[in-house]
Amino acid sequence: MLSYILRRILILxxxxxxVSIIVFLMLxxxxxDPAELLLGERATDKALFEIREHLGLNEPLYVQYxxxxxxxxxxxxxxxxxxxxxxxxxxKQRFPATIExxxxxxxxxxxxxxxxxxxxxxxxxxxxxxxxxxxxxAGVSMPIFWLGLVFMLIFSVNLGWLPLSGRLSxxxxxxxxxxxxxxxxxLTRNWVALKDVLWHIIMPAVTLSTIPMAIxxxxxxxxxxxVLRQDYIKTAKxxxxxxxxxxxxxxxxxxLIPVVTTIGLQFGVTLGGAILTETIFAWPxxxxxxxxxxxxxxxxxxxxxxxxxxxxxxxINLCVDVLYxxxxxxxxxx
Amino acid sequence: MAKKxxxxxxxxxxxxxxAAMAASPKMGGTLxxxxxxxxxxxxxxxxxxxxxxxxxxxxxxxxxxYADESTALEPGLAESWxxxxxxxxxxxxxxxxxTFHDGTPFNANAVVFSIGRMMKTPNVKFVxxxxxxxxxxxxxxxxxxxxxxxxxxxxxAVSEYKVVFNLKxxxxxxxxxxxxxxxxxxxxxxxxxxxxxxxxxxVGTGPYKFFQWIRDDRIVLVKNAKYWDKKGxxxxxxxxxxxxxxxxxxxLELKTGNIHICQFPNPxxxxxxxxxxxxxxxxxxxxxxxxxxxxxxxxxxxxxxNLRKAIAxxxxxxAIVDNIYQGMGQVAKNPIPPTMWGYxxxxxxxxxxxxxxxxxxAKAGFPEGKGLGEITLWSMPVPRPYNPEGxxxxxxxAADLKKLGITAxxxxxxxxxxxxxxREQPEDMDLFQLGxxxxxxxxxxxxxxxxxxxxxxxxxxxxxxxxxxxxMLMGKxxxxxxxxxxxxxxxxxxxxxxxxxxxxxxxxxIWPSQKKVMNFKLHPTGSVRMKNVWLDK
Numbered sequence: 001m002l003s004y005i006l007r008r009i010l011i012l013x014x015x016x017x018x019v020s021i022i023v024f025l026m027l028x029x030x031x032x033d034p035a036e037l038l039l040g041e042r043a044t045d046k047a048l049f050e051i052r053e054h055l056g057l058n059e060p061l062y063v064q065y066x067x068x069x070x071x072x073x074x075x076x077x078x079x080x081x082x083x084x085x086x087x088x089x090x091x092k093q094r095f096p097a098t099i100e101x102x103x104x105x106x107x108x109x110x111x112x113x114x115x116x117x118x119x120x121x122x123x124x125x126x127x128x129x130x131x132x133x134x135x136x137x138a139g140v141s142m143p144i145f146w147l148g149l150v151f152m153l154i155f156s157v158n159l160g161w162l163p164l165s166g167r168l169s170x171x172x173x174x175x176x177x178x179x180x181x182x183x184x185x186x187l188t189r190n191w192v193a194l195k196d197v198l199w200h201i202i203m204p205a206v207t208l209s210t211i212p213m214a215i216x217x218x219x220x221x222x223x224x225x226x227v228l229r230q231d232y233i234k235t236a237k238x239x240x241x242x243x244x245x246x247x248x249x250x251x252x253x254x255x256l257i258p259v260v261t262t263i264g265l266q267f268g269v270t271l272g273g274a275i276l277t278e279t280i281f282a283w284p285x286x287x288x289x290x291x292x293x294x295x296x297x298x299x300x301x302x303x304x305x306x307x308x309x310x311x312x313x314x315x316i317n318l319c320v321d322v323l324y325x326x327x328x329x330x331x332x333x334x
Numbered sequence: 335m336a337k338k339x340x341x342x343x344x345x346x347x348x349x350x351x352x353a354a355m356a357a358s359p360k361m362g363g364t365l366x367x368x369x370x371x372x373x374x375x376x377x378x379x380x381x382x383x384x385x386x387x388x389x390x391x392x393x394x395x396x397x398x399x400y401a402d403e404s405t406a407l408e409p410g411l412a413e414s415w416x417x418x419x420x421x422x423x424x425x426x427x428x429x430x431x432x433t434f435h436d437g438t439p440f441n442a443n444a445v446v447f448s449i450g451r452m453m454k455t456p457n458v459k460f461v462x463x464x465x466x467x468x469x470x471x472x473x474x475x476x477x478x479x480x481x482x483x484x485x486x487x488x489x490x491a492v493s494e495y496k497v498v499f500n501l502k503x504x505x506x507x508x509x510x511x512x513x514x515x516x517x518x519x520x521x522x523x524x525x526x527x528x529x530x531x532x533x534x535x536x537v538g539t540g541p542y543k544f545f546q547w548i549r550d551d552r553i554v555l556v557k558n559a560k561y562w563d564k565k566g567x568x569x570x571x572x573x574x575x576x577x578x579x580x581x582x583x584x585x586l587e588l589k590t591g592n593i594h595i596c597q598f599p600n601p602x603x604x605x606x607x608x609x610x611x612x613x614x615x616x617x618x619x620x621x622x623x624x625x626x627x628x629x630x631x632x633x634x635x636x637x638x639x640n641l642r643k644a645i646a647x648x649x650x651x652x653a654i655v656d657n658i659y660q661g662m663g664q665v666a667k668n669p670i671p672p673t674m675w676g677y678x679x680x681x682x683x684x685x686x687x688x689x690x691x692x693x694x695x696a697k698a699g700f701p702e703g704k705g706l707g708e709i710t711l712w713s714m715p716v717p718r719p720y721n722p723e724g725x726x727x728x729x730x731x732a733a734d735l736k737k738l739g740i741t742a743x744x745x746x747x748x749x750x751x752x753x754x755x756x757r758e759q760p761e762d763m764d765l766f767q768l769g770x771x772x773x774x775x776x777x778x779x780x781x782x783x784x785x786x787x788x789x790x791x792x793x794x795x796x797x798x799x800x801x802x803x804x805x806m807l808m809g810k811x812x813x814x815x816x817x818x819x820x821x822x823x824x825x826x827x828x829x830x831x832x833x834x835x836x837x838x839x840x841x842x843x844i845w846p847s848q849k850k851v852m853n854f855k856l857h858p859t860g861s862v863r864m865k866n867v868w869l870d871k
Contacts, residue, residue, distance in 0.1 A: 032750025038382060041770055042479045042783070043753065044792035050473040082374050084471065084533060093549045152583065157590055164587050167551060170366055170574050176548075282578040284550035292371075297750055 001325070008318045012311065019310045020072070020303065024065050027299050033057075034081045034297040055081060068303065077304035082296055087304035090289065095308070096179035097167060098285035101277070102270045104205040109212035109270075110263055116213075117220020117259075121228060122247060132217065139214030144273055148207045148280040155203060162203050163196075165282035172196045204281040208273050212266035219262045223255035230254075256327050264320035268313060363869035364572040365851065367862070368584045368593035372550045372577040375533035378518040379452050379474045387515045388862040389553055389575055393435075394518035394538030397426050397445065397497075398509060403618070403855050404673065405775020407509060411440065411519055411539065412497075421504040421813045428495040432562040434521035435543040442491030447522040449499075450489050452477040461491040465522050468529045476516035480773075485511075504811040506818060510774035515861070541568035541865040552576050569868035588613070588846060594869070595847040595854065601660035601722070607846040618843045618856035622720035623669045623780065624769035626731065626836040630787065630797045631759040634698070634706070641706075642833040644694035645765070646684035648738045649731055655839050658726050662844060666837035668826045669780060673858060675815070676777035676822030681830045683837075691738055703739025711735075711742040712756065712766035716749045719860070720769035720841050727767065727838070759796050767838075768794055775858065777822040782806040785835060797834035 035051040036043055052058050056067065071078050077087035116136070120129040156164040167181055168174055174193040177184045182201075185194035227233065228251055236246050274287035286305065293301035373386040378394055381387060399410035412426040432440035447465045450458035452474040456467050477483070487502040501508065511517065524537035536544045539562070542555035553575045557568045576593060578584040585603045588596040589610065599607065607613045626649070628635035628642060635642065651665045667683030670676065692702070700706045711732055714724025721727065725746060732742040742765070747755060756766055773779050782789060787796040788803040805825035812818050829835065843856055850870045857863060 032748050033754055034750070036750045036753045039475055039479055040382070040753065041768065041794070043757070044479050044481070044790065046481070046792075047473065047475060047479040050478055051475065054472045084375060084380070084530075090549070149582065152586060157586060160590075164590060164592060165578055165583055166576070170364065170552075170576070170592075279579050280583060282551070282576070282580070282583065284548065284577070288550065288579065 001322070005318065005322070008314075008321075012314050015314060016307055016310060020068070020307060021065075023303055023306045024068065027297075027302060028061060030297070032297045034299065037296050038082070072307075077307070078300040080293075080301050081298045082301075087300050090301070091286070091304065091308060093179060094284060094286045094289050097181075097283060098271070098274050098278070098287060100180050100182060101201065101204055101208060101283060101285060102267065102274060104201055105208035105270055106212060106263070106267060108205055108209040109216055109266065112209075113213040113216025114220050114259065116217040118224055118247060118252065120217070120221045121224030122243075124225065129221075133221070136214035136217045139210040139217075142210060144207055144210070144276045145280060147210060148204070148277060151203050151207055152280075163200050165280075167197065167200050167283060168193070169196050169200075204277050204283055207281075208270060208277045211273060212263075212269055215266060215269075216259065216262055220255065220259050223258045224251060227251045227255040253327060257324060260320055260323050260327065264316050267316050271309065271312075359567070359569050359852070359866075359868040360871060361569050361868070362571050363569075363871065364574060365570050365595070365864065365867065365869060366574045366576055366593040367595045367597070368576050368578050368587055369597040370577070370579055370581070370584070373553060373575070376536040376544065376547075376553075377520070377533035378515045379448075379477065379520075380472065380533060381515070382475045384860055388860070389555070390515055390518060390536070390538075391540075391861040392542040392555055392573065392864050393536050393540045393544055394515075394520065395540050396513050396515075396517045396519065397428075398513040400513055400775065400857065400859060400861075403857065405510070405513075405621070405772075405858055407513060410513065411445075415509070417509075417813060421506070421811070422501045424499040424501070424508065425492075426497045426499070428497065429562065430495055432539050433560060434524065434537050434539050435558060436521050436524050436537045438521045438523040438537075440519065440539050441494050442497045444519055444522055445497045446489050446491045447525075448519045449486075449517060451525075452482065452516070453486065453489075454483050457488040459488070459490040461493060465526070468526070471530060474516065476514070480511065480516075482511070504813070506810055506813055507774065507776040507778045510776040510779070514774050542570075542573055545572075550577055563865075566866045567868065568865055570864065573864055585846075588848070591848065594851045595845055597845050599844070599846060601662055604660075604662070604844055604846070612849050613846045614849055614851070614854075615844055615846050616854055616856050618858060619664065619671060619673055620719060620841045620843045621671050621673065621772040621775065621858035621860075622769060622840055623666055623671065623784075624718075624720035624727075624767070624838045624841065625666075625669055625784075626765055626767055626838055627795045627797075627834065628765055629759055629763045630795065630834060632761060634700075635764065638698050639833060640694045640698035641700065643684075644691045644698055644700075644738060645735065645740075646691075646833050646836045647687050647694065648691035648740075649684075649734045649836060649838075650686045651684075651838055652686065654727055654730050658723055658730065659839055659841060660722075662722075663839040663841040666839050669784065669829065669835055669837040670777055670822075670826070671772070671840045671858075674772070674775060674777060674780075676819050676826070678823040678826035678830075680823075681826055683830075684833075688737055695738055700739075703741070706740060708741045708743055709735075709764040710745045710762055712745050712752070712763055714749075714767050715746045715752060718769055719771050719843075720839070721767065722841070724767050731765075756794065757792070771860065773859065777818075778806070778809055781822060781825055781829075782810070785829065795835055797832075799828070799832065799834070802828055802832075 035048050039047055056064060080087055080090060116132045120132050123129055152164055155162045172193050174184055174190055175188045177187055181197040185197055233251055236250050274285055275291050278285045278288040290305045369385060371385050373389050374383050375381050375386055376390055378390045396410050397412040398407050401408055411429055413429050414427045416425045428442060434440060443460045446458045446460055450456045451467050485501055485505045487500045490498045492498055521537040525532045541558055541561045543558045545556045546554040555573045557571055561568055578587060581600045584596050585599045587593045607615055630636050655663045655665050667681050668678055695701060711728050713728025714721055728744045732744060735742045770784055785795050785797055786803055786806045787793045787798045805821055809818055809821045847854055852868050852870050854867045
């Protein structure tokens, strides 16, 4: 197992190299120029030349890529064009916000998705099944942007239960240590801040969870239906085991393999959806940051951010593979 | 009876006292300002975006300042100034008893350091303690694009509170330039502590001090209790600039009372704000112009004045302002805003007159558009302060031109490419939309920068007119403002007659605020000055 994990981590190096080359070439093919965007309408030939020179954009492509790789070898992702800060520093400030949101959203999606899927499968063609699968269809189809605004109108403007946007109220103090606010509040035993942070995360996380939740629910339902028709389930039932034991001990574990794969893939969907959720809920995460970087042609941010997200994907896939072996010991990681 | 009268007197006195109390500023409170995005950095020399400047406006001050709701110049950190008879030497007498937020005294050396660090090769002289100016991290964009290295020769501290700027050429807008954000004075001590990090740890002399920055979330400023100007504020304990990217969410935050001021709401929300008893609508005509111009590097646009005039009279600009600006703008007669000195009131503006336009078309040699062929109309892909929806405006213009028999094809690119290709004046560009937001209230900042194609190939409208170029040179080299006013009025008349550009509209800025926000005024330059703002509890 350990050598497998090590091998997969080593594969990360050529994967990331490939990603960096593709992203670099795509950026060069993309129209627009960061220097033009920095100066806007007031750009003069002289000012443009000086900025391009400073940013190294007047160098040939292979030199620019070589410099990027050279920095990367030293663990330096470079400096952003707009904010003149180390990309790594910016990542450290924003990634925790996105991860915190994505983890909570994924937790909601998995918890409710799996439960809905199981109940629907065990009560196939019941009213509950129809309603939950209709809900799942709606969940996949509803635009996050619209859903977020509807939630805001209901739970913030009309009912006043939840805060509209942001991560922390203006009048709540929190000592920021890790940038994971939930963790920071726990570490500093600031329960007022913890409550405030959790209150802020509910609405964006639920909004972000709708699509993955719907997909997980549908996948769990169909996987469970397959398993429930197997002979060993009939045997288990014939042996007189309770419905709960049959479903949770014998059926669910076998049905989980495709569900785990789906959940792993949904992590990517969640990160993609984070761009919209973060924009609507003024959530200072990496999604909005990357989107702005693309619009502003901040090459360093796009390159650094993409590499990090690619790394995250590889790690998630690795975790999914390892989970397979844990869930079903017949599967060997080798 | 006497008892009754005295009771009435007491009541009247009470009413007067409470009215006076309501009008007099109250100390304390936290004001939350909702805006569309975060600041990029807080070193005024290196920033180019409005969201950075609006925070800088409260942390820093410049030698000269602008009046409350206009761009009239008034003393800032300089108490007074003198201009030599040849217009090339500016002597500033500085204010005494001012300190930076970090305790560093404000003096001539701080001015020399702040401005001198932007010079490509600093030619500066300090008095007493010398500051070593570190090499620039990157070119200071405003300084470079305003060609300040070609204007300022040297900067000298002649005494602790006197600074002299020696100019290389006569530059009448120099004083107005010194009021701009890039010319703010910073604490040399704070800068030298860590030049690379100064943009995230700003220190100035302004009414509010930097306290905290959570990226993409908030910037918090706190009151500078030792502020030098004892007239008025600062009144607030804290100002929080919150980034809320989505316009409708920002407006909802205002409606629910979570923020006090909402920057750039959706035009559709303005009506809702008007009907809300808890909201005010601070309004300011923007110091900007959205215009349509021609590719003056090619025919027929270059020399066919009748064709240009035909297009100018065919475009229904009022309909554009009513429907696309949604009333948040005014039809432009001149390409400078009416609030600016030098505005020529006698210019009638191109009225919408299809028959007249057709006559000009016939005179131009293209009756009913015959012989002109399909033309391109470049339309902006992004909303700008002077143009809310370039593509919709393009469609409206194309429909107007169709009535003249002209087929116009809308062309657009992403914003960076649009700017880049437009500067190259390509063969496939006939008409283009663009605009400008003024920096300092000087007509030169509009008229020379935008239309004097003979001055530089960087001028977006490559219209080459000797007469106009001479006006612009005269305007720069004449120090007397009355004379300059006349020069710019004449230049505007020439622009109207020669029609190298069709001014479309000046947009109006409306930022709704809570009723309890007192004394908040929008400034034509777009700056946000909180010094005298207070919260009525």
